[in-house]
Amino acid sequence: MQRIGKTVWKRLKANRQTLLWIVISFATLLIAWQVASMLSQGRVQIPAPLEVFEAFFRSMTVPIGKNTILEHAGISLWRVLLGFVVASVIGMAIGILMGVSPKAHAVINPLFEFVRPIPPIAWIPLSILWFGLGSSNKIFIIFLASFTYVTINSYEGARNVDPKLIGAARMLGASRRRVFTHVIFPSSVPYIFAGLQIALSVSWAAEVAAEIIYSQNGVGWIITMGMNNGNITQIMVGMIAIGVIGYLLSTLMRVVEGRLCRWNRQET
Amino acid sequence: MxxxxxxxxxxxxxxxxxxxxxxxxxxxxxxxxxxxxxxxxxxxxxxxxxxxxxxxxxxxxxxxxxxxxxxxxxxxVAYIFQEYSTMPWLTVEQNVQFALNLKREKAEKAKKQAEKYMELVGLTEFRDYYPDQLSASMLQRVVIARAFATEPExxxxxxxxxxxxxxxxxxxxxxxxxxxxxxxxxxxxxxxxxxxxxxxxxxxxxxxxxxxxxxxxxxxxxxxxxxxxxxxxxxxxxxxxxxxxxx
Missing domain, CATH: 3.40.50.300 (P-loop containing nucleotide triphosphate hydrolases)
Known part of the structure; x- marks a missing residue:
């Protein structure tokens, strides 16, 4: 994590102008927020940024419900991680299988295309009935959210391998298995990573949605509780946590991708 | 004779x-x-x-x-064709070793062979480059070094x-x-x-x-x-x- 932080910092340092625009962009948001908060006095309640940030940092040590915000974030992240990893492994396997085997594609794709348009949120009622009210139903929703993107991209990756490279490996004496491990898989990595990146963002959104509908902890729960108690500051604290974590997750994926797909400049 | x-x-x-x-x-x-x-x-x-x-x-x-x-x-048998068939995700050195890795040659031997043929085609100083950083002739050199590294009959x-x-x-x-x-x-x-x-x-x-x-x-x-x-x-x-x- 520290190394990734360093890499991000190094990039920002190398591009001071980018850093400047980031500062300007956040400063604009904060000023607009402050102004909106001042203008809204007595009408719609918009807490001032300072008040929200104060509550945000306080919640790191003072619990909201039973947990501090860091613990809530940890619980949410753990669910995302479980669902995302399982979906990634299965999605990659099925996607690549469809990419290399027209028969597998012919059998799996119709089912996949039928299930794909159903948004993960639509599965929440079923998942609660199937898996109960604990973490399992959320992990199931995260699995569904990630699975689609990883599968599609892995399929595209395996399907778009340059036949010339497969031919070259064959000529150099590669067995079918080695063609897979040494050509098809590495060649698909940029596609797979693009899928993983979207999948992780979507997983995070699905997790929050599932927590908002029913949960006893997690960052989505903070928002629901804030709404139930009319505590707008708490709602905004929860939203900031969601935004920060979402941003960190996508940055993390970009850095990992940059390292693994250095050869693929369009992607890095 | x-x-x-x-x-x-x-x-x-x-x-x-x-x-x-x-x-x-x-x-x-x-x-x-x-x-x-x-x-x-x-x-x-x-x-x-x-x-x-x-x-x-x-x-x-x-x-x-x-x-x-x-x-x-x-x-x-090694086969070299007109289109450049280097693996884009591998560096020059890894590309030259590619066929040897396919044949599960020992890492030490693969490295030695790669050294030899990169030297012979003048690519040693570009060993860590990726194919998209190379010119057309260099790409073809990589392919030739890759073929010769397998010591084809x-x-x-x-x-x-x-x-x-x-x-x-x-x-x-x-x-x-x-x-x-x-x-x-x-x-x-x-x-x-x-x-x-x-x-x-x-x-x-x-x-x-x-x-x-x-x-x-x-x-x-x-x-x-x-x-x-x-x-x-x-x-x-x-x-x-x-x-x-x-x-």
Whole structure:
């Protein structure tokens, strides 16, 4: 994590102008927020940024419900991680299988295309009935959210391998298995990573949605509780946590991708 | 000293459905020989190579290496074609080691071989570069180093320098001759460039068009390195040109 932080910092340092625009962009948001908060006095309640940030940092040590915000974030992240990893492994396997085997594609794709348009949120009622009210139903929703993107991209990756490279490996004496491990898989990595990146963002959104509908902890729960108690500051604290974590997750994926797909400049 | 026969093509026939592409082709290539095959574009040169490597099933006749049917798992055959077939996710060094890794050579040996051939084709200082950072001639050098690193007993080349400009082509041709001399590999080099065939080949096989047959076999005894401006060179080049004349 520290190394990734360093890499991000190094990039920002190398591009001071980018850093400047980031500062300007956040400063604009904060000023607009402050102004909106001042203008809204007595009408719609918009807490001032300072008040929200104060509550945000306080919640790191003072619990909201039973947990501090860091613990809530940890619980949410753990669910995302479980669902995302399982979906990634299965999605990659099925996607690549469809990419290399027209028969597998012919059998799996119709089912996949039928299930794909159903948004993960639509599965929440079923998942609660199937898996109960604990973490399992959320992990199931995260699995569904990630699975689609990883599968599609892995399929595209395996399907778009340059036949010339497969031919070259064959000529150099590669067995079918080695063609897979040494050509098809590495060649698909940029596609797979693009899928993983979207999948992780979507997983995070699905997790929050599932927590908002029913949960006893997690960052989505903070928002629901804030709404139930009319505590707008708490709602905004929860939203900031969601935004920060979402941003960190996508940055993390970009850095990992940059390292693994250095050869693929369009992607890095 | 007479060299043993490495590759024997015997009454080879290849049809695509009813279309006869290769019509009763017979010739042999000796151990360590550099054979050039020339013929008009689209005359079935590539079909011949693909038949040789087993990519296409042949309709009739036989192709053997050392008297046995071609088996890519057994015979060390390397194939270089016009398109650059470097693996984009591997560095130059990893690309040169690629075939050795496929064959599960020991890492130490693979590294040593890669060192040797990167040095021979002048790529050592570019070892950590990725293919998209290299020029066309460098890419083809990587492919050539990759092929030679496997120490092939037979090297098949299908218009490998077709996309390069004249100067780069000369340079790579000389490098190839150098590698061939050092390795003793048998080379079958297909081209439609007559000058290239006369410059490289110890023997030239001239093909006719549709269906492909062997028009003539010409022994090229000009001493190497050959001078493309020498009268004997020009004479031989004209002789081959006369045989082809597809324009």
């Amino acid at each position: 007479d060299r043993p026969v490495k590759v024997k093509v015997d009454h080879l026939v290849k049809k695509f459905d009813e279309l006869l592409v290769l019509d009763d082709i017979s010739f042999s290539v000796k151990q360590g020989e550099f054979l050039c095959i020339v013929g008009p574009t689209g005359c079935g040169k590539t079909t011949f190579l693909n038949s040789l490597t087993g990519l296409y099933d042949i309709t009739g006749g036989s192709i053997t290496i050392d008297g046995e049917p071609v088996d890519l798992k057994k015979h060390r 037979l090297l098949l080349m299908d218009e490998p320098y077709g996309q390069l400009d004249t100067e780069l082509r000369y340079r790579l041709e000389n490098e190839l001759l150098n590698l061939w001399r050092q390795s003793g590999t048998t080379v079958i080099f297909i081209t439609h460039n007559i000058e290239e065939a006369v410059y490289l080949g110890e023997r030239i096989l001239v093909l006719s068009n549709k269906p492909t047959t062997i028009k003539k076999e010409i022994a090229n005894r000009l001493p190497m390195p050959r001078d493309i401006a020498a009268p004997e060179f020009i004479e031989l080049r004209n002789q081959v040109t006369e045989l082809i004349k597809w324009w």
